[in-house]
Amino acid sequence: MIESIRGRSLMSLHDLSRAALVEILDTAESFVEVHRRTVKKVPALKGRVVASLFFEESTRTRLSFETAAKRLSADVLSLAVASSSVKKGESLRDTIATIDALGIDAVVLRHRSSGAAEQVSRYVPHVRVINAGDGLHQHPTQGLLDAFTIRQVLAQRRGVNAVETGSTVFEGLRVLIVGDVMHSRVARSDIDAYVALGAQVRVAAPGTLLPMDIDAWPVEVVGDFEDAIEWADVIGLLRLQHERGAGSFVPSLSEFTAIYGLTASRARRLRPETLIMHPGPINRGVELDSTVADLPAAIIERQVSNGVPIRMAVLYLTVAASPSEVV
Amino acid sequence: MASVVLRNGLVVHPDGAEIADVLIVDGRIAAVGRDAGVDPPSGCRVIDATGCWVGPGFVDLHTHLREPGDEAAETIASGARAAAVGGFTAVLAMPNTEPALDNVALVTYVLDQGSRAVIDVAVAGAITMSRAGERLAPLAELAALGVRLFTDDGVGVQNAAVMRRALRYARPLGVRLAQHCEDAALAADGSMNEGALSSRLGLVGRPSIAEEVMVARDLVLVRSTGAPLHFLHVSTARSLDLIVRARAEGLPVSCEVAPHHFTLDESACATYDANFKVNPPLRSSEDVEAIRRALRGGDVDAVATDHAPHAPQRKDLPFDEAPAGVLGLEHAASLTYEALGAVGSDPQRFFAVLSRNPATIAQLRRRDARPRHGAHGGAVEVGDDGNLVVFDPSERWVARREGLQSRASNSPYLGRALVGRVRCTVVNGAVVVDEGGLT
Structure with missing residues (x-):
């Protein structure tokens, strides 16, 4: 078990302790405030270089990592794979060696x-x-921002400070994850975080x-989505991963939607306080009905905006903090 | 007359062993006995084999020499040198070259190159044209060149009707087919054994049932055709179980296991190092244990290396993108010795799985009278061709990249401590390896 990510790389949430997770959430909370400033910058990573290497398409993760790095005053080297020598057949090792030769402190890799x-x-x-x-x-940062968002919303509802709640809002919290768990890296990171x-x-x-x-x-596997709808405090929907061939694992998209989609009629049976989450991008009309995605209980945009403070926290702790340092 | 004497080793016959000298004159064993080397002919090379095992040179049923097509990874010459250092006096070159060994011209090319190599190179031909699993390759024409084993290795013959036809065609030719058992649809694009670990690592699994389904299917086909079949690199306990039952029933089947399947389990994949990526994949620790038991107990006919060199840049890729395969020739004997119980190993069993059985399966024995190479896997008796190995069971050493004779370095064993080492390899009477190195 890793007790803190200070000064370490972050590969997975599988081996992070509850203390390590709470430390990240708390650090992120301190960065939320930066967002409200006119000058949205702190000097924490001034003079540090963060390389952002996305070998797979991404909108929100890439933008929020780069925004996070810039808000920490880091210099960002951003490799657009489409225009790089990776397209000319350069290996991952050579690409990394090239970037490393320019002098970097951290690599964000997709x-x-x-x-x-x-x-x-x-x-x-x-x-x-x-x-x-x-x-x-x-x-891992998706799992962290999902946990962060849940804690933030529940703390607000209770009118308490999120940091002071530590991990108490998660005690006994009932989270239902629905959809393509097998092909989902988000599900693996989410479950690691929620359970811890x-x-x-x-x-x-x-x-x-x-x-x-x-x-x-x-986790407990439920045979029927219907049965668990009223049980859940939080419903985390997953994207059906067409690009990984998930479509051929079910007879048809419409059957998947009929049985495992959060349709408008199913959404009517939700308790009003139940949160609806989705890591994006949404297949509207497949795992999530379009009207449901726009309900107030759906905190999907909040997940996106929380991506920035969480990634600031991760960059800060892994890059700036040495294992002995205290915030 | 060129002569060599291997003096004072434990000479391992099929049914016993004796401390003796072995005198080889003009490529053949001229004398075996307590004092056979006491008065050697003038100019005779004397090798002290005290404390060592002396037996028939090893025979590898499963070597990817990569030539023609991928000479950056290995050539027939470099692969043969790696084999010699590993104690092999003959190898079977697998046909999954580029293009595949599915015609007389290419098989002749490999045999010609092989005749200039330091050891005997025999050829396994393809079962189907381009190994595509559709049309039969010219098995009879290739058999006339001396090919006795056929396989589409790298892939199995997926279509049961094609496999059945191949078995029926092969039977009267007196040749044997060999199958890489993996159902392609079940194995799909998996890159490691399917299970809890693959799921945690996010790697698509290659389930053991992909292998077992094809083993079971092929046993049904063997039962109905009566043609012999050899199972390549058997990697699961259930596959072994199916084969053992079939053998008990009297079906003409044989099987081999690869050193990596009895020395490494799937946990080696946890660091995403593609030097642990093989097909079939490294399995569970229970499977590894079952294979070790079968190896010791006699249910396995042969150890075969599945030596599969890849150029470094091709292995240095993300796990799912890298090609499957690891080096095997240079460490196989030590790993087999370790798996057989090291100090407690039975030398008869050691030479059975590394030499005598594979030579029988490949039809490379003295009785097989092969036109292009010598006889292998003999009893170590007068008149045998001088294909012998001296194995020092007490030497402890560490596998190192620098020591490799292969052009490639994709060994999963670098840095591993090994017990027992090939000291000397004699090929058709010539000492090609001495003191562990090429002469």
Whole structure:
């Protein structure tokens, strides 16, 4: 178990302790305030260089990482894969070596292959590597911002300071994750975070989209989405991953939607306080009905905006903080 | 007359062992006995084999020499040198070259190149044209060149009707087919064993059932055709179980296991290092244990390396993108010795799985009278071709990249401590490896 990500790379939430997670959430909370300033910048990473390498398409993750780095006053080297020599067949190792030769402190890496971030950290052990999504493996900052958003909303409802709640809002919190768990790195990171923070997690998915080893996961599988709707305090919907061939794991999209989609009629049975989350991009009309996505209970845009403080916190803790330092 | 004497080693016959000298004159064993080397002919090379095992040179049923097509990874010459250092006196070159070994011209090319190599290079031909699993390759024409084993290795023959036809065609030719058992639809684009670990690592799994389905199917086909079949790199406990039952039933089947499948399990993939990516994949620790048991107990016919060199830049890719395959020739004997129990190993079993059984399966024995190369896997008796190995069971060493003879370096064993080492390899009477190095 890792007790703090200070001065370390961040590959996965699988091995982070509750204390390490709370430290990140608390640090992010302190950066929320920066967003409200006229000058949205702090000097925490002044003179540091963060390389942002996205080998797979991304809008929100890339923008929010780069925004986060800039708000911390870091210099950002951004590699647009489409226009780089990667297109000319340059290997991952050579690309990293090239970027490293320019002098960098951290690499934010998105790659379609599981384990790519770990591989990169072997090439450049002196650089902090932050996994921004690798294949089907992990998307740690998404898991963190989801947990952060839940804590923020629940603390606000209770009229208390989010930092003071620590992890208490998660004690016994009932989270239902629905959809393509098997192909989802978000589900893996979310479940790691929620379980470590004390939540109860259930998953609902077609049998073909459940991981082969789901019985060994610290979750309960529910056969019927319907049955769990009223149980849930939080419903986390997952994107059906067409690009990974998930479409052929179900007979048809319409059948998937009929059984596992959060349709308008199903949404009417939700308790009013139940939160609806989605990591984006949404397949509107597949896992989530368009009108439901726009309900106040759907905190999807909040997830997006919280991406910035969470990624500021991760960059700050991994790059600026040495293991002994105290904030 | 060129002569060599291997003095005072433990000479391992099929049914016993004795401390003896082995005198090789003009490429053939001229004398075996307590004092056979006491008075060697003048100019005779004397090799002290005290404390070592002396037996028939190893025979690898499963070597990817990569030539023609991928000479950056390996050539017939470099692969043969790696084999010699590993104690092999003969290897079977797999046909998944580019293009595939599915015609007389290419097989002749490999045999010609092989005749200039430091060891004997025999060829396994493709079962189907371009290994595409559709049309039969010219098995009879290739058999006339001396090819005795056919396989589409790298992939299995997916279509049961094609496999059945190949078995029926092969039977009267006296040749044997060999199958890479993986159902392509089930294995799909998986890159490691399917299970809890693949799920956690986010790597698409290659399930053991992909192998077992094809083993089971092929046993049904063997039962109905009566043609012999060899199962390549068996990697799961259930596959072994199916094969053992079939053998007990009297079906003409044989099987091999690869060193990586009895020394490494799937946990080696946890660092996403593609030097642990193979097909079939490294399996669970239970499977590894089952294979070790079968190896010791006699249910496995042969150890075969599946030596699969890849140029460094091709292995240095994300795990799911890198090609499958690891080096095997240079460490196979030490790993087999370790798996058989190291100090407690049975030398008969050691030479059975590394030499005598594979030579029988490949039809490279003395009785097979092969036109283009010597006889292998013999009893170490007078008249045998001088294909011998001296193995020092007490030497402890560490596998190192610098020591590799292969052009490639994609070994999963670099840095591993090994027990037992090939000291000397004699090929058709010539000492090609001495003191562990090429002469």
